[in-house]
Amino acid sequence: MIDLQDVTLTFPDGTSRITAVDHASLHVGAGETVGIIGPSGSGKSSLLAVASTLIAPDSGTVTIDGVVATDLDLAGRAELRRTRVGLVFQQSNLLSSLTAVEQLTVTNELTTDRRRRSARAAARRRALQLLDEVGLAADADKRPAQLSGGQRQRVNVARALMSRPAVLVVDEPTSALDQERGAQIIDLLLRLTAEHGTATILVTHEPRFLPRLTTAHSMVDGRLSEQSDRPGAPGS
Template sequence: MIDLANVTLTFPDGSSRVTAIDDATLHVDAGTTVGITGPSGSGKSSLLAVASTLIAPDRGTVTIDDVEATGLTLTERAELRRTRIGLVFQQSNLIASLTAYEQLLVMNELTTDPRRRGARAATRERASELLDAVGLSRDAGKRPAQLSGGQRQRVNIARALMHRPAVLIVDEPTSALDQERGTQIIDLLLRLTSEHDTATILVTHDQRILPRLTGAHTMVDGRLRALDTPQTVG
């Protein structure tokens, strides 16, 4: 679960301040996907940065899996991201020298918890399970240059799920893909959100996918507003 309550974020602009997020409230339950759309420069990226605890808001609260994040230190917020938040960016940002399988294994080395770092057999099993879940078992030994754009994004999603996050933050995952591969990625995200019981926030410019989501919001000039989107099956 993730809950943003009355969040406001401003940035300095000369002698004044510009408002990037204006009193935004958003709630996403486990196992559901909520979409956010809106024009460029409307505040969507700022909202994702606050939701993922990369930036602390001026006002309001961010609660992730029953942890109120806005009162945490920088170190505590970093640990929260490592343990409870999965990030999927527009670009896959895979490490060129690592295979698809190794991209997932390396996530286990980022935690400060010695118990998790020591569970190498469990980590290997988890990596194999996730590559199978995203349809890349046969491509586990390939490096990014040997994978298509859609395949790289699938590795990106699997990597974000390695530490069993409570929250998945997804930023324009289909922007670099054609329509067919983009639809496959959305299908995958919706299925994995349900199967892994994550609360997923998905930023997208593709209005066509909004009816497939649990809920949708539009963002304009920093203000977030719920949309009425009749749901479709599939």
């Protein structure tokens, strides 16, 4: 699970500072998918950056799977990302020289026991299993240039699950896909969240996906508020 308590993040803006996240609190439990929607510049990406430990907030606490990330230094946060946080990028951000299966096993190379032959073999087995789960078992040895946009995004999702993360942070995964492929990716994320028991934060610009999520929040000017009037949501 992930818990953000009263998080504020500011950035320098000339001689003053601009508030990107303003006293935001958010709790996502295991197996839940929480959506965040908001206009461009509302602070969604900044919130994701804080939730994924890429940046430390000015104030407030971030707790991931029982570890207070805001107490950690840079190396400690990198370690936390390697072991407990899965990141699904907006662009698939695949490394051009690696095959699909290597995009996943590269995360194992970032851990301390990467040199163990057994650890490498286990990582490859898990990578192939995850590629199978996202429907790419037959494309494991293809490079990004040989995959379609939807397939690349599936590899992106599978890579995020490689380290058995407690938290999945997903940044507008459908922005570069057509409607049908976008819906397939959301289906995939919801299924994998349930199957892997991750706490998933999903930033999206498409309201049509919100009814399918556990809860949804809107973000405006850095302030986060729960959406109670999601069209199509149960009870709305």
